[in-house]
Amino acid sequence: MNNIQKRRLYLVGLFALGIAAGAGLILYALKQNINVFLAPSELTTTMSADYHLRLGGIVKNGSVVREKEGLGVQFVITDFKHDVTTRYVGVLPDLFREGKGVIAEGSINSQGIFIATQVLAKHDENYLPKNVYQAMRNRAT
Amino acid sequence: MISLFGEISLVFSLIFSLLQSALPLWGYWRNNPYLLACARPSAWGQFIFIFIAYLLLTIAFVTNDFSIAYVGANSHPTLPLMYRLTAVWGAHEGSILLWIVILNVWTVCVSLTSTPEGPRMTPCSKMITLTLAILGLISFCFLCFLLLTSNPFLAAMGPQVGHDLNPLLQDPGFVIHPPMLYIGYVGFSVAFAITLATLISGGLDHAWAQLTRRFTVAAWCFLTLGITLGSWWAYRVLGWGGFWFWDPVENASLLPWLAGTALMHVLILAEKRNIAKAWAALLALISFALSLLGTFLVRSGLLISAHTFANDPARGIFLLLLLAILVTAALAVYIVRIPNFSPTQTSPFSWFSRERALLLNSALLFVAMMTILLGTLYPLLLDALHLGTISVGAPYFNLVMMPLVLIAMAFMGIAPLCQWEKPTVKMVCAQAGKQFLISLLIATTLLWSVTDQLEITAEISLTLSIWIMLSVMNSFRRLPGMTIAHIGFAIMVIGIMLSGTLSKEREVRLRLGNAVNIGPYQIFFIDTQGISGSNYRGIRATFDVIKNKRHVTNLYPEKRIYTVRDLVMTKVDIHPGIFRDLYIALGEPLNENDWSIRVYYKPFMRWVWFGGIIMMLGGLLAIFHRKKEIRV
Numbered sequence: 088m089n090n091i092q093k094r095r096l097y098l099v100g101l102f103a104l105g106i107a108a109g110a111g112l113i114l115y116a117l118k119q120n121i122n123v124f125l126a127p128s129e130l131t132t133t134m135s136a137d138y139h140l141r142l143g144g145i146v147k148n149g150s151v152v153r154e155k156e157g158l159g160v161q162f163v164i165t166d167f168k169h170d171v172t173t174r175y176v177g178v179l180p181d182l183f184r185e186g187k188g189v190i191a192e193g194s195i196n197s198q199g200i201f202i203a204t205q206v207l208a209k210h211d212e213n214y215l216p217k218n219v220y221q222a223m224r225n226r227a228t
Numbered sequence: 229m230i231s232l233f234g235e236i237s238l239v240f241s242l243i244f245s246l247l248q249s250a251l252p253l254w255g256y257w258r259n260n261p262y263l264l265a266c267a268r269p270s271a272w273g274q275f276i277f278i279f280i281a282y283l284l285l286t287i288a289f290v291t292n293d294f295s296i297a298y299v300g301a302n303s304h305p306t307l308p309l310m311y312r313l314t315a316v317w318g319a320h321e322g323s324i325l326l327w328i329v330i331l332n333v334w335t336v337c338v339s340l341t342s343t344p345e346g347p348r349m350t351p352c353s354k355m356i357t358l359t360l361a362i363l364g365l366i367s368f369c370f371l372c373f374l375l376l377t378s379n380p381f382l383a384a385m386g387p388q389v390g391h392d393l394n395p396l397l398q399d400p401g402f403v404i405h406p407p408m409l410y411i412g413y414v415g416f417s418v419a420f421a422i423t424l425a426t427l428i429s430g431g432l433d434h435a436w437a438q439l440t441r442r443f444t445v446a447a448w449c450f451l452t453l454g455i456t457l458g459s460w461w462a463y464r465v466l467g468w469g470g471f472w473f474w475d476p477v478e479n480a481s482l483l484p485w486l487a488g489t490a491l492m493h494v495l496i497l498a499e500k501r502n503i504a505k506a507w508a509a510l511l512a513l514i515s516f517a518l519s520l521l522g523t524f525l526v527r528s529g530l531l532i533s534a535h536t537f538a539n540d541p542a543r544g545i546f547l548l549l550l551l552a553i554l555v556t557a558a559l560a561v562y563i564v565r566i567p568n569f570s571p572t573q574t575s576p577f578s579w580f581s582r583e584r585a586l587l588l589n590s591a592l593l594f595v596a597m598m599t600i601l602l603g604t605l606y607p608l609l610l611d612a613l614h615l616g617t618i619s620v621g622a623p624y625f626n627l628v629m630m631p632l633v634l635i636a637m638a639f640m641g642i643a644p645l646c647q648w649e650k651p652t653v654k655m656v657c658a659q660a661g662k663q664f665l666i667s668l669l670i671a672t673t674l675l676w677s678v679t680d681q682l683e684i685t686a687e688i689s690l691t692l693s694i695w696i697m698l699s700v701m702n703s704f705r706r707l708p709g710m711t712i713a714h715i716g717f718a719i720m721v722i723g724i725m726l727s728g729t730l731s732k733e734r735e736v737r738l739r740l741g742n743a744v745n746i747g748p749y750q751i752f753f754i755d756t757q758g759i760s761g762s763n764y765r766g767i768r769a770t771f772d773v774i775k776n777k778r779h780v781t782n783l784y785p786e787k788r789i790y791t792v793r794d795l796v797m798t799k800v801d802i803h804p805g806i807f808r809d810l811y812i813a814l815g816e817p818l819n820e821n822d823w824s825i826r827v828y829y830k831p832f833m834r835w836v837w838f839g840g841i842i843m844m845l846g847g848l849l850a851i852f853h854r855k856k857e858i859r860v
Binding site: 098101102105106108109112113115116117119120121122123124125141153156157158177178179181182 | 467587588591592594595598599602603606616617618619620621623624627628631632735736737795796797798813815816818824825826
């Protein structure tokens with residue numbers, strides 16, 4: 088084996104090692120950090136409280152209720168088939184509005200209330216989650 | 229009128245781009261010097277017409293010409309002039325136009341690197357001609373895309389009053405962020421074109437490495453600045469106190485950056501040691517493919533984020549096709565041509581040589597790039613295959629990137645101590661060990677004095693950052709650009725790490741006259757008053773910041789309603805400092821006197837962007853320093 092071949096072998100070995108390590112890390116990290124995206128009608132009551140997911144839908148008109156003290160707020164996320172009561176403590180994003188699209192991240196507690204740890208609105212004002220859009224279209228036709 | 233002239237000039241530049249690509253390629257095949265010589269003038273012709281088109285669109289925005297649909301959708305008579313100028317690239321059509329304009333500017337730069345020498349062509353000028361032809365081809369593809377699917381000069385269907393620019397984009401950060409980012413993105417297509425032209429016309433020689441490296445470093449500088457500005461914009465405008473969200477759009481800019489950084493380092497090997505040239509060529513192709521992918525991700529409407537507003541499936545398919553064709557063609561050329569360049573016999577190098585360090589560095593950057601690519605594309609692929617909708621969040625990226633960055637930093641500490649070819653392990657270790665101990669000591673003292681606790685990741689990253697700075701110091705005379713860029717990177721890591729560990733965040737319900745404590749500060753809510761701007765109205769709150777019973781500053785965060793789009797925007801107020809930022813964002817009024825507010829105390833926040841800017845300055849210095857070197 089001459090020098091070039093040897094060097095190539097080293098390089099290939101290193102690459103394989105790097106890729107293996109990378110793949111291991113990725114799989115480990117992915118397993119823990121994927122959030123499934125669901126619509127309200129896809130939720131089941133059997134989901135445990137440590138099942139973290141993203142819930143996408145429309146904020147139901149007239150459903151936003153603020154608590155007297157603190158920053159707690161309750162609202163209903165709907166896809167017009169199913170309603171999910173959601174509770175969130177914190178400052179809501181600017182684009183949060185009744186009748187508009189919303190994505191909440193969190194889990195369902197034992198009373199069937201969705202406890203949101205984060206409410207997302209990094210989208211424009213006309214954004215609708217895809218499944219909700221489809222549900223609305225189905226309803227319209 | 230503007231619409232008509234705009235379309236005409238776009239068609240003219242399309243014709244010129246066709247000439248620029250087809251004639252030289254034909255000429256190269258038939259070995260006809262006259263056809264080859266067409267490349268340069270048609271490149272200039274294309275540049276002039278695309279520039280006219282851009283100018284016309286700008287004039288349309290300045291004069292509020294709402295007969296053009298694009299202007300109507302993104303402007304309003306009350307929009308301030310500065311934002312009317314930048315609204316040109318505020319949405320899909322205009323930003324593709326900007327992409328093409330910048331590609332043309334780069335093309336002109338390439339055409340200026342060598343002067344025409346009459347009908348007899350040297351191999352070098354032949355290569356430049358082929359480069360121009362390839363750039364012309366890319367430009368042709370994008371002009372087709374622009375004219376067929378996203379014409380910015382399309383006439384409006386009926387009279388319109390203007391829908392105003394998206395309020396998120398009405399910020400000084402947005403004025404220069406997109407052009408800088410695009411200059412970086414598109415700059416990699418020059419490195420790609422030069423590499424491809426060299427693969428077609430001759431050998432991957434010293435001249436190729438030198439030329440590609442100069443353009444790569446230039447593109448890298450702009451991309452670094454663009455990403456830095458982007459994160460600054462996100463920090464100020466999105467109102468969540470963060471500077472990096474691992475949003476797919478942000479990843480799209482980081483991917484070519486990582487590949488470009490790897491390319492830049494491997495090109496040093498190719499140029500100085502005449503090795504790893506096939507790897508460098510492949511990286512050049514990858515960087516370009518990633519910047520196309522970035523454009524595709526941002527512009528196809530696949531992603532939901534602050535950046536994507538277009539939702540036309542035809543555009544996505546067109547871009548995907550374009551990406552597939554260009555990348556497949558380039559890879560085909562690469563695979564066919566690369567075996568022709570048998571590796572040159574060079575002296576072997578040891579494990580602790582600089583060659584090895586640079587190769588390892590590129591491998592690490594490549595792996596980092598792949599992990600981010602996977603995390604970004606995984607949800608899209610699943611969605612496309614109807615396997616469910618998922619999202620890969622920031623925790624994934626943080627978890628995967630952290631060890632990679634730390635390993636890369638360890639290499640950055642050792643690498644500058646390594647010599648070319650065959651340094652002994654002893655030599656390197658003795659020096660490295662000493663420096664490492666010193667930096668460990670400094671890091672521990674600093675961390676202890678600032679935070680009173682030793683957090684393990686903060687400790688490691690701070691040590692490594694200081695180590696990087698110590699070990700590159702010696703190279704300052706020989707390689708000032710590299711030294712400064714590495715120091716910039718270390719500063720940025722310190723900023724990211726310390727602002728992450730030490731930052732404090734509070735979301736509270738606050739009554740007028742009451743105070744909230746954060747860090748060593750006390751923030752009093754003084755009052756609120758109504759305000760109005762040219763295209764918005766809103767409320768401005770006054771906060772009094774007090775530290776140890778002494779007045780520090782007043783902060784005036786605002787809540788604005790942009791009347792045309794009826795959009796609510798949070799305008800945060802920040803008190804910046806070298807060692808800490810204070811950041812207040814207004815939430816919403818809960819009743820007459822209560823507001824929900826978010827306050828952040830972010831130590832070492834500025835270091836992130838300072839680091840980025842220093843990195844860019846280092847890159848610029850490297851380009852100019854090399855020029856001097858070459859002249860001598």
